[in-house]
Amino acid sequence: MNVKKWLFLFVAVSTMLTSCTDQDDNLFSVPANIEVQDFVWKGLNLWYFWQGEVTDLADSKLDDAEGYIAFLQSFPNPADLFEHLNHPDDRFSVIVSDYDALQDSQQGTSDTDGADISYIFLNSGSNEVVGYVRYIIPGSDAASKDIRRGDIVYAVNGQSLFFNSETDNNLDLLDANSYTFNLADLTINSGVRSITPNGRNIDLTKSNITENPxxxxxxxxxxxxxxxxxxxxxxxxxxxxxxxxxxxxxxxxxxxxxxxxxxxxxxxxxxxxxxxxxxxxxxxxxxxxxxxxxxxxxxxxxxxxxxxxxxxxxxxxxxxxxxxxxxxxxxxxxxxxxxxxxxxxxxxxxxxxxxxxxxxxxxxxxxxxxxxxxxxxxxxxxxxxxxxxxxxxxxxxxxxxxxxxxxxxxxxxxxxxxxxxxxxxxxxxxxxxxxxxxxxxxxxxxxxxxxxxxxxxIPIDLITDTxxxxxxxxxxxIDLKVGDSDDALQNHKVIINE
Missing domain, CATH: 3.90.226.10 (2-enoyl-CoA Hydratase; Chain A, domain 1)
Structure with missing residues (x-):
């Protein structure tokens, strides 16, 4: 699973579509099967921090309607186009296919079992992953179970956790609505961590919770x-x-x-x-x-x-x-x-x-x-x-x-x-x-x-956390203020990433 990190904030911003570019002279319709790709390109062309440094985001792209459409059609998956247009220095831009889930999360509400856990490499250079419980959210399922700060999770549903890369790992076990955490005791000898399963298995189920920060x-x-x-x-x-x-x-x-x-x-x-x-x-x-x-x-x-x-x-x-x-x-x-x-x-x-x-x-x-x-x-x-x-x-x-x-x-x-x-x-x-x-x-x-x-x-090599x-x-x-005439982008959501 991709563990790319993001972050967000609410903002209102002024309208820039007509004032920022000369694209009004290049208006044309695109086929329905690439309307998402069209949205992606035009959004990045206006807003992206590195727009001026990404060749395929140049305003001149719209000078050739057929060429523009062919370019978008070469990316059947909008996410692939988004990644293609990202600058090499960009670590955190993200695209989602379901904005409902995004908005729920923006309100501080998420589906969670209530165990806030940090997932780390057991040892430097190893692909073995363990999670340590940082705290328990009051009122959650975990709050009613025998799991507490400092407990070590080494497996989920009996499968030991591993992480080789963002595309080669089994942390997607954590995406299920319910699962069993298998716990272990952790010891350190000469700077090397080791774990011993202790027989404690905690069944957890997620629910929709708004956490008090x-x-x-x-x-x-x-x-x-x-x-x-x-x-x-x-x-x-x-x-x-x-x-x-x-x-x-x-x-x-x-x-x-x-x-x-x-x-x-x-x-x-x-x-x-x-x-x-x-x-x-x-x-x-x-x-x-x-x-x-x-x-x-x-x-x-x-x-x-x-x-x-x-x-x-x-x-x-x-x-x-x-x-x-x-x-x-x-x-x-x-x-x-x-x-x-x-x-x-x-x-x-x-x-x-x-x-x-x-x-x-x-x-x-x-x-x-x-x-x-x-x-x-x-x-x-x-x-x-x-x-x-x-x-x-x-x-x-x-x-x-x-x-x-x-x-x-x-x-x-x-x-x-x-x-x-x-x-x-x-x-x-x-x-x-x-x-x-x-x-x-x-x-x-x-x-x-x-x-x-x-x-x-011993240093904690963080992979991800809850x-x-x-x-x-x-x-x-953030909240950007707009003038009375800037109503096209009022109540805009801006996110501070990084």
Missing amino acids: ILINTTFDVGAKKVGYIMYNQFVSNFDTQLNGVFADFEGQGVTELILDLRYNPGGFVSSAINLGSMVTGQFDGQLFTKFRYNDKIQPQLTDEQENRYFRNTLSTGAAINSLGLTKVYVITTGSSASASELVINSLDPYIDVVQVGATTRGKNEASVSLYDSPSWTFTDDQLNPNHKWAMQPLISRLENSAGFSNYTDGLNPEVELSEDLTNLGVLGDETEPLLAAALANIAAAGRSLNFNSNKN KLRRITADRMY
Whole structure:
């Protein structure tokens, strides 16, 4: 199974079809059997970040109607055309044949058994795969079964997991609606992991669940300091009010230090990321949070509101944001921290001291847009093509912070480096859990250098995880503002990928 990762965010953008190109002079009909391919090419020709660098996306392609139609017909599968038109530097653009499933996932809802699991190579150089349970979603099937954080899954339905490549693996066993996880005990000897089946077999069934991204929120007393801690697992705008309530509680308790645990957060709404950054601070209202860079067709058309995002003091509901006014924040990260998580770190960095604890993040600093086959490219368009359900999410933009920094495709590196230890994952939210303990120790030391032995843990070679296997994966969503006359692309869905 292809484990390509993605990520998304909601956006409104201005109409560019007529203003960006001279294609109005090249209008012609295409045969019905290539209408999806036509949608793919025209969408990428307008929006794709690398449009000017992909020969087969040149505007001149439309100068020859017969040649254009023949080109599209050479790709009977629209997905093959999409892949053909991708730039070599593009790691995350994606096309889907069923936008219903995509939209369900965008609402934070998915079919899940409730066991959030990271799938890794048992050892470096091996094709053997094991999964370790990161946490259990409350109210799920897994929550009612004998499975918990730290359990090791070595097989599904009795078949040992393996991964040779994205096209040669058996992780599609996880796609079924129900299955049996076969568990094992893990030991490490001289730096080599080994597993021993322990006879525990857990039957699980998926159900449609909306996961609350706020898994844990609590406070700790470190000397005279009141430390707030929140484990936040996805930027979902439907939970912004609840997130704001957590910060109201922190403010009421007099929190002076904050630990954001984003270790398993793959991304989400840009608007939620801005809200979170504004809750952490509060003293930068109206100042630049992040800037988006587009291709040469889109960029000249943008207003300041469409191109830039700013710190704010209210939610979209009009409710005041509860802010802590901090000048320093601790952020726990792993290789599963991506997109909007990285956006928060990178966007806060020019303004306050951001102390990153854990491992290097994934490295996602590009945006993509959800495009549908309609005149306005939107799903809500009355003229949405009823003949198919294809949609695509091409990369359209790169993000940079107020200092102009955007070069983190290799991830953001921690100041306090400490990987998760599969033999000692600890209890999430407990002050003895290793990564949380490291952050608390740094707070107690008032920033003095501490010696954490980051080499004692064997590196975790991540293949995928439960969240990355969802359609939305590691996306983040933004809201672009449009003028009154820009109604062709209002309510457009844009996705921050990478």
